[in-house]
Amino acid sequence: MTEQEQTKKRPKVPRQKMPEQDPIARAHNFWEVALGYPNDIALLEASRCLHCKKPYCMKGCPVEVDIPDFVELVKQGNFVDAAWKVKEKNSLPRIAGRVCPQESQCESQCVLGKKGEPCAIGRLERFVADYVAEHEEWKMPPLPKPTGHKVAVVGSGPAGLTLAGALIKKGVAVTVYEALHELGGVLVYGIPEFRLPKAIVRSEIDELRRLGVEFHTNHVVGRIETVDDLLERFEAVFIGTGAGAPLFLKIPGENLNGVYSANEFLTRSNLMKAYLFPESDTPVAKGRRVVVFGGGNVAMDSARTALRLGAEEVTIVYRRTVEELPARAEEVHHAMEEGVKFKLLTAPIEILGNEAGWAVGVRCQQMKLGEPDQSGRRRPIPVEGEFFDIECDMAVVSIGNAANPLVPSSTTALETNKWGNIVADLDSGKTSRDRVWAGGDIVTGAATVILAMGAGRKAALSMLDYFGVS
Amino acid sequence: MFEIVEKERIAPGVNRAVINAPAIARAHKPGQFIILRTHEDGERIPLTVADKDAEKGTITLVWQEVGVTTYYMGTMNVGDRLQDLCGPLGTPTHLEKFGTVVGVGGGIGVAPLHPITKGMREAGNHVISIVGARTEGLLILTEEMRKASDELLISTDDGSFGIHGFVTQVLQGLIDKGAKIDLVVAIGPVPMMRAVVNVTRAANLPTVVSLNPIMVDGTGMCGACRVEVGGKTKFGCVDGPEFDGLQVDFDLLTKRLAMYKGPELIALNKFRESDRGCQCKFPGGAA
Numbered sequence: 242m243t244e245q246e247q248t249k250k251r252p253k254v255p256r257q258k259m260p261e262q263d264p265i266a267r268a269h270n271f272w273e274v275a276l277g278y279p280n281d282i283a284l285l286e287a288s289r290c291l292h293c294k295k296p297y298c299m300k301g302c303p304v305e306v307d308i309p310d311f312v313e314l315v316k317q318g319n320f321v322d323a324a325w326k327v328k329e330k331n332s333l334p335r336i337a338g339r340v341c342p343q344e345s346q347c348e349s350q351c352v353l354g355k356k357g358e359p360c361a362i363g364r365l366e367r368f369v370a371d372y373v374a375e376h377e378e379w380k381m382p383p384l385p386k387p388t389g390h391k392v393a394v395v396g397s398g399p400a401g402l403t404l405a406g407a408l409i410k411k412g413v414a415v416t417v418y419e420a421l422h423e424l425g426g427v428l429v430y431g432i433p434e435f436r437l438p439k440a441i442v443r444s445e446i447d448e449l450r451r452l453g454v455e456f457h458t459n460h461v462v463g464r465i466e467t468v469d470d471l472l473e474r475f476e477a478v479f480i481g482t483g484a485g486a487p488l489f490l491k492i493p494g495e496n497l498n499g500v501y502s503a504n505e506f507l508t509r510s511n512l513m514k515a516y517l518f519p520e521s522d523t524p525v526a527k528g529r530r531v532v533v534f535g536g537g538n539v540a541m542d543s544a545r546t547a548l549r550l551g552a553e554e555v556t557i558v559y560r561r562t563v564e565e566l567p568a569r570a571e572e573v574h575h576a577m578e579e580g581v582k583f584k585l586l587t588a589p590i591e592i593l594g595n596e597a598g599w600a601v602g603v604r605c606q607q608m609k610l611g612e613p614d615q616s617g618r619r620r621p622i623p624v625e626g627e628f629f630d631i632e633c634d635m636a637v638v639s640i641g642n643a644a645n646p647l648v649p650s651s652t653t654a655l656e657t658n659k660w661g662n663i664v665a666d667l668d669s670g671k672t673s674r675d676r677v678w679a680g681g682d683i684v685t686g687a688a689t690v691i692l693a694m695g696a697g698r699k700a701a702l703s704m705l706d707y708f709g710v711s
Numbered sequence: 712m713f714e715i716v717e718k719e720r721i722a723p724g725v726n727r728a729v730i731n732a733p734a735i736a737r738a739h740k741p742g743q744f745i746i747l748r749t750h751e752d753g754e755r756i757p758l759t760v761a762d763k764d765a766e767k768g769t770i771t772l773v774w775q776e777v778g779v780t781t782y783y784m785g786t787m788n789v790g791d792r793l794q795d796l797c798g799p800l801g802t803p804t805h806l807e808k809f810g811t812v813v814g815v816g817g818g819i820g821v822a823p824l825h826p827i828t829k830g831m832r833e834a835g836n837h838v839i840s841i842v843g844a845r846t847e848g849l850l851i852l853t854e855e856m857r858k859a860s861d862e863l864l865i866s867t868d869d870g871s872f873g874i875h876g877f878v879t880q881v882l883q884g885l886i887d888k889g890a891k892i893d894l895v896v897a898i899g900p901v902p903m904m905r906a907v908v909n910v911t912r913a914a915n916l917p918t919v920v921s922l923n924p925i926m927v928d929g930t931g932m933c934g935a936c937r938v939e940v941g942g943k944t945k946f947g948c949v950d951g952p953e954f955d956g957l958q959v960d961f962d963l964l965t966k967r968l969a970m971y972k973g974p975e976l977i978a979l980n981k982f983r984e985s986d987r988g989c990q991c992k993f994p995g996g997a998a
Contacts, residue, residue, distance in 0.1 A: 420797070422755070422797065464743075485932040487933065491944075501934075504934065519977055522780060645930065647949065
């Protein structure tokens with residue numbers, strides 16, 4: 242189809258909005274914000290797809306979902322087969338459909354987006370995956386005979402789960418080891434319930450379990466045993482431990498009570514269900530005035546969680562401007578709708594405390610934008626002598642994560658870079674150590690769920706190639 | 712997994728349990744701890760390991776009832792199972808032949824000191840242990856410590872057993888007698904460890920303390936357990952739990968340990984009124 246023909250076929254139907262909980266109501270509950278398409282809206286949205294012969298959208302997908310084919314099946318009203326089409330490439334579509342930054346991936350490549358709005362691929366992916374989970378009795382897909390190959394996976398986050406799904410479907414036995422008491426990694430400790438309900442993560446993992454993946458929780462590789470030990474029992478090991486070591490600002494007052502890393506704040510409220518305290522046993526400080534440092538998705542999650550825990554005022558403090566905020570536009574928009582305030586061009590220089598050791602405020606310095614730095618973003622530079630204080634009783638540091646050294650440092654002959662990330666080939670996930678693959682944030686540094694899933698998929702293909710399984 | 716195979720009350724509000732956990736028993740080294748949950752929606756709490764038996768596949772936990780989880784564990788009995796048991800965690804004790812090692816254990820701190828004492832002795836050290844408590848009834852593991860040590864000195868604050876005085880006074884006595892001490896290991900309540908460090912600093916003795924900050928994951932992921940050592944922020948769960956006692960900021964540790972005092976009290980009161988916390992249903996749990 243030429244571009245001209247495509248333009249002729251341009252749909253009259255506009256891109257369908259995602260139904261959402263009202264911002265004022267949702268800022269006080271932990272239910273999911275985005276409610277999902279109803280059937281008729283999904284049909285309308287699918288009808289917009291041009292079913293291009295050369296589907297650029299697929300090139301934008303790290304796991305190469307057959308987008309035009311699954312959308313075509315939606316168009317025909319065949320939601321169940323559409324879901325299975327997605328699952329051929331993506332073992333976790335209910336998760337990807339919710340947390341993928343589609344606007345910078347598949348949807349950014351959609352031909353419709355050139356002169357209008359792209360097809361809402363992500364929303365359709367979520368729709369079909371939810372539909373099949375809610376309406377269909379689970380059926381065992383045809384699986385090949387066991388090949389006899391055995392793989393261990395370290396970490397049950399998106400990279401490890403994707404790899405497990407891809408391998409088990411090829412007859413390779415997979416055993417997943419998780420350090421925490423619950424499976425899912427960042428999907429359960431990091432991403433909040435209102436963006437990704439934990440029941441959905443559990444349902445996706447249950448599906449892998451039914452396919453035959455073996456899971457072990459409370460198993461800290463690097464402490465209870467090492468990757469070297471695993472290599473004695475397994476033919477290959479995949480390390481997908483994520484970027485789980487929180488960075489701090491290294492400013493005075495950072496160890497005051499009420500100052501959390503985003504990891505701790507989110508882990509307490511998500512994984513440990515502190516929002517139910519004292520029904521659940523884990524407490525979390527409930528700040529009245531909360532300041533969040535950082536401008537990424539995790540900062541937005543932290544700010545919105547603080548609101549839901551009852552904060553009167555939540556302020557995001559970020560060194561640059563709205564333009565440079567690394568969070569998804571949708572997340573920033575949602576946070577603003579819910580009443581999160583943004584204090585931009587502002588850098589914290591000290592957290593102020595009281596006698597009892599609790600945070601009571603943040604001393605900040607006014608910033609302005611200078612020349613672009615290595616990342617291409619304009620560098621924030623301090624404005625001489627312009628300081629001010631923000632009152633707060635709680636602060637969340639959300640400026641990123643470094644590699645957790647527990648696994649790399651306990652594995653022999655495993656090369657890491659100067660930041661402590663494992664050095665692995667980005668196309669195959671192969672590391673410097675024979676029979677050891679790695680992928681996701683432990684290799685790339687903190688990135689997105691779908692990039693980790695893409696890395697898991699590539700490593701799975703590389704392992705299959707290594708085993709000689711087609 | 713994680714079945715309680717033995718349980719006894721060894722002092723008022725202090726329990727000892729042997730738990731079936733073969734993989735942890737195999738991997739555990741002195742100085743390391745575990746994190747457990749008793750039930751779904753329970754909190755994760757770190758506990759030190761008092762002993763292990765790799766052959767039987769068991770570890771021994773000793774805990775004092777202070778919060779919801781430790782009280783609830785007090786009501787659990789032989790045959791009950793822990794929901795989750797994760798470990799071993801933390802960096803093991805640095806064991807080598809130092810010469811003479813003095814271990815100082817206060818109250819419940821005697822429990823984690825026990826495997827370290829064994830380890831230090833196996834490494835060829837002459838180990839003198841000083842264990843103390845407020846009063847005789849609160850002394851724990853004295854027989855185990857006697858077996859594990861070359862010399863054992865016992866003190867009580869009220870003089871009801873052994874030497875009348877604090878463990879720091881006993882340590883000071885050793886120093887004053889001119890005993891050659893190469894290393895001091897002190898584990899106990901924060902005020903006790905701080906007091907020990909004040910004694911050893913004056914005598915210029917290297918001192919290791921084992922810290923018990925609040926933790927969540929125990930793998931270096933959350934940073935709840937931040938402590939300051941020598942002016943630098945460290946994570947208690949992975950960089951520790953043992954640190955150079957002479958450099959620890961005990962003030963900060965004390966304040967951070969008090970972070971959830973309010974919510975803990977609310978939870979405990981609620982727990983006591985609930986079925987879960989009703990002691991009358993668990994005769995074995997009543998003190």
